[in-house]
Amino acid sequence: MSREPLRRPFSVLVAGLAFATLSVAASVWTLDDGGQTGQSLTPPVTNLYPSGVVELSAPPPVAVAAGVQCDISGNIYLQYSSSVQFLYERAREQSPANLPLRKLSPDSKETVVFPVGPFPGYQWFNTAAFYVTPNSDVYNLAQACRSEGSPRADTCAWIVTKYKNDGSPDDVVKLRLPGGVLLATARFAAFGDGRLLLSGYTQHADGGEEPFTGIFDRSGVLLTNLTLPQDVGPAPAPPRPAPKSSEGSSTTASENKEKHPGILLAEAVGGSQIVGAPDGTLYLLRGGSPERLYVVSSDGTILREQNIQPPRPGLLPFSVSLTAQDQLFIIYTHVPTAKDPSGAPVLALVDPQSGKTISVYEAPPQAGAPACMARAGEILFTRESKSGALEIARYTPE
DSSP states (O other), X not given: OOOOOOXXXXXXXXXXXXXXXXXOOOOEEEOOOSSOXXXXXOOOEEEEEEEEEEEESSOOOSEEESOOEEOTTXXXXXEEEOOHHHHHHHHHHTOOOXXXXXXXXXXXXXXXXXXXXXXXXXXXXXXXXXXXXXXXXXXXXXXXXXXXXXXXXXXXXXXXXXXXXXXXXXXXXXXXXXXXXXXXXXXXXXXXXXXXXXXXXXXXXXXXXXXXXXXXXXXXXXXXXXXXXXXXXXBOOOOOOOOOOXXXXXXXXXXXXXXXXXXXXXXXXXXXXXXXXXXXXXXXXXOSSSEEEEEEOTTSOEEEEEEEOOSSTTOEEEEEEEXXXXXXXXXXXXXXXXXXXXXXXXXXXEOTTTOOEEEEEEOOGGGOEEEEEOXXXXXXXXXXXXTSSEEEEEEEEO
16 A cells, blocks of 8 residues: 655744744643652743854755754754745645755854765655764665655665765665565664664554654664553554534544544654763653653663653654753744744753753744754854844853
C-alpha cells in the first residue's frame, strides 16, 4: 500500500520580513513526575532586556523550518529561506523546499551553509531533520526516492549526511531498516561514539501505526529497536467514519483521542525532541502532558527517565538545547486559542534531573524568534536587522 511522501512541515514566522513576536504568561500547574506530587507553582515570568546585537553577512529569513538547535559554544543552527519566490515556486510545483541549513556564529560573525543532496540514484529527496552534537558535529537526515510517485519501502531510503566544519559532506550513510518497513520519522540524533538514533513510527499496510526508536551503527546497520518504558503504544488501523446521529452530533476531540489512539501516538512522536549531553548520551523528550524525558546510551540502555510538565497546558516542544549548566532550554509552541490568539512561543529553563521548571521567560515583541541560551545566561534571538541582513539579538534576564 503506497502512501503520500512525508513532507516536513515548516512554520512561517513573519513580522514584516522579520521573525515572529514572543509573549508568555505564567500559570499554575500540577506536577506529577513519579517522585514529585502536589501543587507546584510555575516560576514567575522573567522579563528580558536587550543587551546587544550581532549582524551577520547573511540574508534575512522569511520562513523558518520547524526546530532550531545550538551547540555548547552558543552557535545557532537554523533552516530558513530568504526568498518568497523560492517558496512560491516549490509550492506551485508541489515539491519539497529543502531549506538550507545555516550555522550562525555570534562570536565570529561567520555563517556556514550545509547543503543537502543530491543523492546518486534518487530523483526526489526531502530533508526530514538535522542534528548538531554538543561539539558542533552536524548531521542531516533526508528521505530519498527513486521516482516522483508515492514512496514505498523498496523505492525510498533514509540517508544521513555528516558534514565537515566548512559545510562540505564528510560521510553519507544509508540507514538499513528491516524489510518492508515504511517509516514516518520524527527526529534523529548522533551519540558521542557516532552511533545514530532514529525516532518515529512505522506505518503498516492496513493503516495501523506503532512507535519506532532504533539505534544504528556508523554504517547504517540497525543494532537495537528500543522499547521505551511508558511510551505510547501501537495504534490500530483507523475505523471507517461513523455516520452522524439523528441529532447531527459529531465526535468531540477528547472522544476522538480515546477512540483513535493514533492521534495520541502522532502527537507524542511528532512532538519529540532530542539533544545530546557532553558525556555522549542523548536526552529524548517525548511530547505529551506530561512530557517524558529518557536518557539513552548508545548501547540502548535507558539510564534514566523523568516526567517534565510544560509551563502550562497545550504546549508542544518546538526545540530543545542544553545550556552550559546542563539544563534544558525548551522553546514551546501552541495552537492559538481564544485566550491566547497570538500562538506565541513560551521559553522555559528545565532541570533534567528533577523535571522542575526553573524559569519561564517573556521577551519584548521586537526580540525576534528565540534560538538558545548562551553561556552567560543571555537568550539569543534571530531577526532581520535594520539594514536588511540577518541579526542575532542578545537579551538578558532581569
